[in-house]
Amino acid sequence: KNQVEQSPQSLIILEGKNCTLQCNYTVSPFSNLRWYKQDTGRGPVSLTIMTFSENTKSNGRYTATLDADTKQSSLHITASQLSDSASYICVVSLTGFQKLVFGTGTRLLVSP
Amino acid sequence: DTGVSQDPRHKITKRGQNVTFRCDPISEHNRLYWYRQTLGQGPEFLTYFQNEAQLEKSRLLSDRFSAERPKGSFSTLEIQRTEQGDSAMYLCASSLGGKSNQPQHFGDGTRLSIL
Numbered sequence: 001k002n003q004v005e006q007s008p009q010s011l012i013i014l015e016g017k018n019c020t021l022q023c024n025y026t027v028s029p030f031s032n033l034r035w036y037k038q039d040t041g042r043g044p045v046s047l048t049i050m051t052f053s054e055n056t057k058s059n060g061r062y063t064a065t066l067d068a069d070t071k072q073s074s075l076h077i078t079a080s081q082l083s084d085s086a087s088y089i090c091v092v093s094l095t096g097f098q099k100l101v102f103g104t105g106t107r108l109l110v111s112p
Numbered sequence: 113d114t115g116v117s118q119d120p121r122h123k124i125t126k127r128g129q130n131v132t133f134r135c136d137p138i139s140e141h142n143r144l145y146w147y148r149q150t151l152g153q154g155p156e157f158l159t160y161f162q163n164e165a166q167l168e169k170s171r172l173l174s175d176r177f178s179a180e181r182p183k184g185s186f187s188t189l190e191i192q193r194t195e196q197g198d199s200a201m202y203l204c205a206s207s208l209g210g211k212s213n214q215p216q217h218f219g220d221g222t223r224l225s226i227l
Contacts, residue, residue, distance in 0.1 A: 034215070041223075042221075043116070043205075043220045043221055044155070044203075046216070046217070049213045089154050089155075091154075093213075097168065098143070098145070098162075098167065098168055100157060100216065101157075102154030102155050102156070103154050104153055104154050105154055
């Protein structure tokens with residue numbers, strides 16, 4: 001069964017601190033892995049997309065890594081800001097299909 | 113680029129009624145997707161259009177659900193004889209065709225509440 005699991009479920013950090021979110025997937029055939037940010041009551045917004053051959057990709061203070069051998073990814077947030085408070089969703093795309101398989105997300109709260 | 117637009121933002125209706133949602137994708141995007149998201153969960157794929165053709169449908173899309181994209185631009189999602197389990201956020205996304213790693217751009221969804 002195609003699954004995407006994320007940890008932790010929720011996280012509270014102080015403003016200015018760094019954090020790392022984890023994603024494990026059992027999706028085949030794998031095409032690419034995406035991280036999305038979803039604010040409460042809004043649609044998800046794309047942060048990064050990585051294909052099989054990419055190990056890391058950055059978007060400002062967000063850096064995603066991918067280990068296709070172990071089927072693991074992480075999202076590192078540097079120097080967190082209050083506006084980073086949101087759900088971060090790991091998403092895997094299957095080769096040959098248009099559907100995306102979403103994780104349940106990590107809810108991040110950045111506290112002042 | 114005005115983004116993906118969904119209407120209405122909120123819909124409250126009684127069980128058994130029919131509802132229809134509209135999605136206007138980013139104008140040059142030929143691919144359009146519908147997802148359903150319940151509280152605390154990630155979105156679940158419902159269906160996908162390339163231009164006006166509906167190419168993929170999830171098993172979640174029961175026969176009470178129908179989606180159309182008549183001219184390859186906007187799309188509608190209709191739910192007939194609504195049930196309480198249909199309460200969710202319905203998200204629409206669009207993307208450019210071509211490479212598989214094109215990002216999907218999401219609208220802010222229609223939140224459906226069934227009384």
